[in-house]
Amino acid sequence: MSNALVAARGLSKTYTNGAKQVRAVNGIDLEIGKGEALAIVGPSGAGKSTLMHLLGGLDMPTHGKVLFDNVDIYSLSDKNRAKVRNSRVGFVFQFYHLLPEFTALENVMLPGMIQGDASMLKERSAGLLKAVGLENRMAHRPGELSGGESQRVAIARALINEPAIILCDEPTGNLDSKTSQAIYELLIELKDKKGMTIVVVTHDEKLAAKMDRQIHMRDGKLV
Numbered sequence: 001m002s003n004a005l006v007a008a009r010g011l012s013k014t015y016t017n018g019a020k021q022v023r024a025v026n027g028i029d030l031e032i033g034k035g036e037a038l039a040i041v042g043p044s045g046a047g048k049s050t051l052m053h054l055l056g057g058l059d060m061p062t063h064g065k066v067l068f069d070n071v072d073i074y075s076l077s078d079k080n081r082a083k084v085r086n087s088r089v090g091f092v093f094q095f096y097h098l099l100p101e102f103t104a105l106e107n108v109m110l111p112g113m114i115q116g117d118a119s120m121l122k123e124r125s126a127g128l129l130k131a132v133g134l135e136n137r138m139a140h141r142p143g144e145l146s147g148g149e150s151q152r153v154a155i156a157r158a159l160i161n162e163p164a165i166i167l168c169d170e171p172t173g174n175l176d177s178k179t180s181q182a183i184y185e186l187l188i189e190l191k192d193k194k195g196m197t198i199v200v201v202t203h204d205e206k207l208a209a210k211m212d213r214q215i216h217m218r219d220g221k222l223v
Contacts, residue, residue, distance in 0.1 A: 006068055007030065008065075011063070014062045023220050024047045025220050037213070038211055087161055089164070091169075094174055096151060103141055104138050105125055107153055111161055129152075129153070133152065134152055151175065151179075168201065
């Protein structure tokens with residue numbers, strides 16, 4: 001794929017559990033195109049989340065490499081890999097990971113503040129919350145938001161540093177079907193309007209069908 005943004009080459013991850021070794025990801029080759037919406041589908045324990053963490057630079061592979069714009073991110077120092085991760089990758093998780101003491105607006109601003117970029121940060125954060133339909137909920141704290149609203153805040157937060165790719169790990173796992181549909185439509189809209197690359201890990205094949213492409217995992221391999 002000539003326009004690949006991220007590519008995995010012979011990617012494997014093995015965990016040791018006592019005397020037992022578990023190969024969560026087993027020799028995967030994968031290319032993800034710029035502007036593509038990809039779903040990684042499979043049952044629990046298939047290795048989907050481990051693969052996503054490896055693609056996003058969150059976990060060191062046992063074997064293989066991950067190329068981001070043709071740069072092997074695991075050949076970089078921890079500091080430089082963190083720079084790539086923080087500036088070019090947005091993460092959305094099943095449990096939101098919002099800080100309860102901060103408002104929705106402040107939660108969205110946090111990644112930008114960590115990078116030390118204060119210019120126009122508040123305005124940009126407010127614009128993102130408006131884009132995900134939360135212009136009237138900016139001053140609310142997570143405890144005052146529904147699950148769907150919290151996930152929209154998490155998506156806005158993932159966008160604050162204008163990443164090239166958003167990695168979503170079961171983003172609708174705690175949501176009802178109607179809210180899940182809305183979240184997936186929002187992700188597709190972001191791809192279409194902003195040209196973002198979206199990768200969604202899910203066990204819901206009906207929702208995964210909304211993506212451009214699906215890959216299926218079982219026992220750490222693509223099937």
